[in-house]
Amino acid sequence: MIASRTSKTILTATISLFALASTAAQAEQNINLRLAYAQNSQPVKDALDLFGELVEEKTNGSVTVSYFPDSQLGGESELVELLQAGAIDMTKVSGGLMGSFSPLYDVFSMPYLFDDEEHFYRVMNDPDIMDDVYASTEDQGFVGVGWYDSGQRNFYTTGTPIERVEDLAGKKIRVMQSQTAIDTMRLLGVSPVVMAQEEVYTSLQQGVLDGAENNEFALTAARHGEVVDFYTLDGHTRIPDIILISNRTLNALSDDQREAVMAAIDESTESQVIHWREAIANARTQIQEEFGVAINEVDTAPFQEAVQPIYEALESTPEEYAIYQKIKAVNTP
Structure with a gap:
C-alpha cells in the first residue's frame, strides 16, 4: 500500500x-x-x-x-x-x-x-x-x-545478456550526461558513451554501441527493442x-x-x-512478444559491491550523506 x-x-x-x-x-x-x-x-x-x-x-x-x-x-x-x-x-x-x-x-x-x-x-x-x-x-x-x-533504469544489450558484473567489462553503453552515471558505469567495467537519446537507435543498429540503459519505454516507445536482444532487470537507478x-x-x-x-x-x-x-507490465510483455527481446533478472549484490566507492566518496559531503542515511534507514525494522 x-x-x-x-x-x-x-x-x-x-x-x-x-x-x-x-x-x-x-x-x-x-x-x-x-x-x-x-x-x-x-x-x-x-x-x-x-x-x-x-x-x-x-x-x-x-x-x-x-x-x-x-x-x-x-x-x-x-x-x-x-x-x-x-x-x-x-x-x-x-x-x-x-x-x-x-x-x-x-x-x-x-x-x-x-x-x-x-x-x-x-x-x-x-x-x-x-x-x-x-x-x-x-x-x-x-x-x-x-x-x-x-x-528503474536497466541494461539492454545486443549479442549477449548481462548476467554477471563481468559481462559488462569493456561494453560500450550509452549513458546520460551525468557524472554519477558515468562513474557508476566505469566502476561496473563499462566503457560509458555519452550521447543524445535520439542517436541511440542508430548507434545500436550500427554496432557503435553494445547497449544502453533506460526503462522499458525506451525499448517500446523509442523502438530500441528492434535493435537489441536482451533486457536485464538490474535496476541500477530509480x-x-x-x-x-x-x-x-x-x-x-x-x-x-x-x-x-x-x-x-x-x-x-x-x-x-x-x-x-x-x-x-504491458511494456514487458510487448518487449518479449512483439520485439523478441529476452528479459532476465540478476543477483544485484555483486553489482552493488562494485559501486561502493561512490558511497564512500559521498561521506565527504555531509548534507548529501545525511539524506542517504535517512533513505537507507527507512527500510530498517
Whole structure:
C-alpha cells in the first residue's frame, strides 16, 4: 500500500519555508496555473491531467490549470529556467536534472540506492526526507511539491545478456550526461558513451554501441527493442520525477487553495503509480512478444559491491550523506 503524504504535513512544511504575506494579501483569488512539461510517457501525462481536474474540483474553480505539453516551451532545463523567470508556474522534470540545482537531488542518482520498489515509495512519501530536498531550491525561486514514478533504469544489450558484473567489462553503453552515471558505469567495467537519446537507435543498429540503459519505454516507445536482444532487470537507478512550483505562485495561493493543490498532487501521484505499474507490465510483455527481446533478472549484490566507492566518496559531503542515511534507514525494522 502506498501511503500518501498528508496535505497537513506538506502545508506545515510549506508555511515554515515561506514568509506568508498578510491576511489581506492571502485573500482568495482566481488563479490559472501555467504548467509546462517535456516529452513524457502516457501515465505521467494522464497524472498531470488528473492533477488539473482535481485542483479545479477542490477549489470550486478558483484554481485552474493551463497546459503546455510535449516540449512546446522547451526541454526540461529550459522549463526550469522559465519557472525561475515567472513565465510558467509549474513543471515536472527528472530528479536527475535537479542535481544541477541542488546537490541533495544527486543522492537519487546513486546506483542501487533503493532495496526495491516499496522502499522507493516509502522514501518518496516520507516528509522527514523529502521536505528538506524539496526546500533546497527555495533560494533559486522554486521548490518541489511532489513526485511521480519514472521507473528503474536497466541494461539492454545486443549479442549477449548481462548476467554477471563481468559481462559488462569493456561494453560500450550509452549513458546520460551525468557524472554519477558515468562513474557508476566505469566502476561496473563499462566503457560509458555519452550521447543524445535520439542517436541511440542508430548507434545500436550500427554496432557503435553494445547497449544502453533506460526503462522499458525506451525499448517500446523509442523502438530500441528492434535493435537489441536482451533486457536485464538490474535496476541500477530509480530516479523520481519531481513536480516543481515557483515561490511566487505558491505564495499567491490562499491557504485553502494551497492545501487543495497539495492534495491534488498527492492524489495524482497515487493514480500515476498504479497506472505506471500497469504500463510497465504491458511494456514487458510487448518487449518479449512483439520485439523478441529476452528479459532476465540478476543477483544485484555483486553489482552493488562494485559501486561502493561512490558511497564512500559521498561521506565527504555531509548534507548529501545525511539524506542517504535517512533513505537507507527507512527500510530498517
